[in-house]
Amino acid sequence: MAGVLRIHFSDRDFRYVQLAGSADPIWEAILGLHVLTTPPSRLPARLRPWRRRAAERQRDSERQRGSELRAACRLLGDLAPPDAPYFPDFLTPVESEDGISAGLRTLRATSGARLARELREAARHRALPGWTRRLASGDRELLDRVADALLHFHAQLIAPGWSEVEATVAADAEGRARAMEGGLVAVLERLGPFAWRDPVLTAPYPVDLDLRLRGRGLRLIPSFFCHTMPIAVADPDLPPVVVYPVSPPAQEPRAAPRAGAGDALGALLGTGRARVLDALTAASTTGSVAARLGMSASTVSGHLKVLRGAGLVHSERAGPHVRHRLTGRGRHLLGR
Template structure:
């Protein structure tokens, strides 16, 4: 990274730092687009797996036009218009898309002018800058289709990964917010400045408005911040990798564990080295969800796994006994 993001937190800001509990659907759609169009080599394993599935779904649902439209406005670049990621998406996709559709003409023109300073824009964006509501509807629908077709089938894994991150932050709160920020990868905390590698040098001064920090399943390099300093300060950050390197198959430990538990039950246990939903485990292991659910019941009854409801999903996590059994 060529630059540094620096966030100067006053005492008032420090009291109003918030970590999002759930993934933001519109931010995840935009960042998922970046993963979809990125070379697979540098991506972490979980995103390479998602990218392969998503590219198949693009062809299956003929979403190439949808992806082109979004990529014209929000490619993986140092800047894209803030109106594409409205703060209202904190309340969900419906609220976020409603706010996007209601973006004032003056804001569209201002942010597209700023975009044009960074890269050439296609001719149709001139109509958008003039306030073309039909085009704005097309963009909102493209985000909805992208999320629904490409992200929603794996949303359980996304939510589980974000929930695990939030649980780590909450546990660290025993030492106060300073302790949370002090262990906040990829950031560095030197009171009163929170900093991280960034594509360019950037300074954010919330001026008493606090800071909303959003964990993202699809953000995998540097944090991403809202560009307009007049908007509520929002920073999206990459989740700490929670998938450990896969052990070499066929080791004596693996074979012994499979004999003890059964091959598939041992695989389910190992999949929970990262907190996951039943559906996420099933997708990861290519097993029927009903079969995974049965294995989880046995593992939970044996004290190897705990399960906790988080909204519409149930998150499964290894107990210390389960980790010990895996040798982790």
């Protein structure tokens, strides 16, 4: 039965809300597995192309290297199936915000007591395969196999499309940063699929869950693979974390181009660079431009380097991001 996630804020919590600006590799691996094992008809249209490509890579991997990837998917699916109302929190350590290596080091060091506690909780919601009893007893070799499976799945199926993941998440984070100009409440009011009713943030959830922040704040992580509803770290004693689906990239209104201007600019700069220059209607990150144009972040970065060298674009760091804007020369070239 569907429930509701209720996140209860106190005045102190507003001081400690963190809006992640980049994708978390371990969360994306777990949620990417969920996308891969979900029928396409139940996925949003934006995720179906990735699922198709990942399924093809999985088949190619099995032909070339045997069943290693299939075994990794099966092991991870036993612990974190897509339809489970709960999966163990040790699979998604907060340290993964510093990269997959940092996250997997923490996962491999999970205490036996925590393994037992969280697998016992998982068993309350569904029947677990017999091998998990060894893991619950603290079997370190088996825990290493879980970490290796996550690494293998990420390397084979997530990393090949990581530029798209990064670009989409960066575009979402940029939208949140703009909303932050109106204060944190303005961000929470626009944070789909949530609803803000001071002082509680709610969203559809597989079960009824009350997350009481108790002055610890909240880390909000946008996710490329998360869809339909958010996911919260379940253990109330862990730092509060909620992963939510990215918003579709906003399409900015465009002025009608002058006749022949686009063709002339493309001939001068090359089509790709002309599109990147034209996309800088406002100061933007590399990721947001990439998401808007459907290019890889690395391709956009290369075009920006050339445009910057020509004096058409200025780039400056703003917190964790680099923002790009047109120079006077760039605006003149575009006729703006």
